[in-house]
Amino acid sequence: MESRVRDLCLQLYEIGALKFGDFKMKVGVSSPVYFDLRMMISYPTVMESLSNLLWDFAKSEGVECDVVCGVPYTALPLATLIAVKADLPMLIRRKEAKDYGTKKLIEGVYSKDDLCIIFEDVVTTGSSILETVNDLKHEGLVVKEVVAVLDREQGGIGNLARQGISLKPLMTLTQVLRHLKALGKIDDNTINKIQTYVQQNQLDPRGEPKKSDEVSRLELSFSARADMAQHVVAARLLRLMDKKQSLLCVAADVSTSQQLLNLAEAVGPHVALLKTHADIITDWSPNVALQLASLAKQHDFLIMEDRKFADIGHTTGLQYSLVRPWADLVTVHGLPGDGLLQGIQAEIARYPESQRGVVPIAQLSCSGNLITPQYTKSVMRQAASFPQLIAGFVCQSPDVVVPPGLLQLTPGVSLAESTDTLGQQYNSPLAVVCERGADLAIVGRAIVSADDPAYAAQKYKTLLWEAYQQRVKRQAVKED
Structure with a gap:
């Protein structure tokens, strides 16, 4: 296996898939080494050799599966060749x-609880893998292992392990550097520069x-x-959630x-938070607000107006x-920038006795939304600027x-549902807590439209709390 890996390193180097210099990575940091495995699609012999080696490696690691899936997009041709070879x-x-069409996120024929093995090309942080894992699990598939061509050794294995996913890399960055040096393609200075970069990043x-x-x-x-x-x-709400043993927020x-x-x-009695849309209440008035606040005090829950300023x-x-x-x-x-938050902050400052807060929208649950990963990161940075x-x-x-x-x-x-007719995508209580975090x-219509909303709320409250206990226990076991 090692000699085949060495030969592969040489092939990838010769076709320009292994590059050395200064490159900006997907995660936003610069790197002295870059692995562009997309180059292989122009070299069918190399692509076939790599897919054969990757599957042989997976078998040697004892990997078992019912279906295979490649992380989009570079790993897709590899997964395709492996699927054909392994039938x-x-x-x-x-x-x-x-x-339009089937409107599916996962294409192909599968059954609930099928064991799926994921194939990836290069792993840096594992974020792309986690996105794929979450979507597969949402469809009822079981994912435990990922087989990758290369681990850049920058934290991906640990990040995935903390989410219960085992990463099995065909080769590591250290192995690649060792083979290329032995083949006379790089020198000690290049290796030292890359190793320092990895340690510091x-x-x-x-x-x-x-x-x-x-x-x-x-x-x-x-x-x-x-x-x-x-x-x-935030502190008040966390203590309230612990006291009421509730992760439930009902969308009213x-x-x-x-x-x-x-x-x-x-x-x-069952919620920690009630989410409102005052602008859809046809007879909303200040008196309604007072009555709602009184109920919140009586039953010990907080109110969040989902105004999306x-x-x-x-x-x-x-x-x-x-x-x-x-x-x-x-x-x-977050789209308007800090000015929006400053406007709210100034209004809150006029009433020092009031305890109020803001919840920015970093991601949406509806299909086809226009929020990008970069936008999400930008929104998250606002937390550091507005901690209070x-x-x-x-x-x-x-x-x-x-x-x-x-x-x-x-x-x-x-x-009961996975989607609605307008593109809303649903998760189970267990998945939303343990997989989505x-x-x-x-919870909206599942409670609001129930024949007995109180009973439905109590049911969701119990299931969500059990999922939370499982999450904390699972993390504690990993630490041990």
Whole structure:
């Protein structure tokens, strides 16, 4: 196997798939070495040789599977050749679901609980793999192992292991450098430069530098995280979640004040947070706000107005002045930049006794949305600039919210549905907590439209709390 790996290194070097210089990586950092395995598609012999070697390596590692899937896009031709050689069904994961045709995110024939092996070309942080894993698991597939051509040794193995995924690389960066030196293609100076770079650039799944003393948000209990929270509402909400043993946030998408108040009365004992849309209440008034706040105090829950402000700072400040008196939290879009947050912050500062916070939208749960990974990163950076304003983020991935003192709110939770007719995508309570990383799971129609909303809320509350206990326990076992 080692001699075949050495020969492969030479082939990849000769076709220009292994490059040395100064390159900007997908995660945003510069690197003295770059692996462009896309070059292989122009060299069928090399591509076939690599796919054969990758499959032989997978078999030698004892990998078992029912179906195979390649991480888009470079690994797709490798997965295709392997599927043909091994006579295994193949799946294709789209980067986003189409809004026509089958509208599927995962293409291919599969069954629930099928064991899927993922193939990847180059692993740096493991973020692309985690995205693929989450989408496959969402469809009911089981994913435990990933076979990759190369591990750049910058933290990918650890990042994946913390999510319960075992990475098996055909070769590591260290092996590649050793083989190329033996073949006379690089010198000690190049090797030393690359090794120093790797040591100084260990990355978390977001592509940010790792902190050796950083504790994962997912490893800690809500009570422990409350003590780490910089934002007063985040700390209060974490303690409330621990006290009520509830990760439940009900989306009160109703159209009349009586429906809203009846729903709040029914689900209040079971929720930590009630999410409202005041602008869809046809008879909304300040008196309705007072009654809602009274129910929140009676049943011990907080209120988040899902207003999604997205205007300039001055206008947003005026808009927020109508929400501040009754809503503990409000959602915003990061698109307008810091001015929007400054407008809200100025309004809150006028009432020092009020405890209020903001929850930016970092990701959306609807298919076809225009939010990009780079936009998500930009929104997340706002937390560092406004620590006394931002209490958490709305997102879909476990690696977006890192500080333990911030909350992850994730919408799209249902036991019965996977999508609706308008592109909303749903997760089960277990998946949204253990795979998506939610601290607060936002449940809407599954409770609001139930014959008995109180019973449905209690059911979701129990399932979500059990998932949270499993998540914390799982992380504790990994630490041991």
